[in-house]
Amino acid sequence: MGAMNLHPVAQRFVLHWGEMGSKWGVNRTVAQIHALLYIVGKPLPADELAETLGVARSNVSNSLKELQAWNLVQVIHVMGDRRDHFTTSTDVWELFRTVVRERKEREFDPTIGVLRECLDSKDLHKEAPDAQQRIKETLHLMESLSIWGDQMLRLEPATLMKVMKLGAKIQNLLNQK
Secondary structure, eight states: OOOOOOOHHHHHHHHHHHHHHHHTTOOHHHHHHHHHHHHHOSOEEHHHHHHHHTOOHHHHHHHHHHHHHTTSOEEEEETTEEEEEEEOOOOHHHHHHHHHHHHIIIIIHHHHHHHHHHHHOTTGGGSOHHHHHHHHHHHHHHHHHHHHHHHHHHSOHHHHHHHHHHGGGHHHHHHOO
16 A cells, blocks of 8 residues: 655644653654544545654554554554554544543553552651641642542533633632622
């Protein structure tokens, strides 16, 4: 099939997403593959991904496994083609929810667990009272953010957009008596 000819805007999108991915702690190729699948909006085989992005087939294979582990890419089959094809959602809100949910499970939840373990430790009394208090405050903040995040992710996209647009104006609603 060969390399796909990307127009300049699609090229810029894919390249920038790769750059941003590395700043977010995601391998550049992983981010570029996801961006390419998203912008193209159709299933692509691994060899076409490799040729279009100009990266090694093995790199694409490993990157696709990582994207599958993050639930961002799925394998599908195309009639008349024995190769696996890869696709991603083109719903930006679904992708946002998936990324937030996966990051929360991998990064946020384990930290909450460690903070709880610290507070439950029989050695907690060896720490200074102000250090104990900081651990409690950190756990409280993280648990509150976790609950709030879960609630926000359950909202319909239109409602979530309204909440985001309210921004700091929500303070006016809270200050009304």
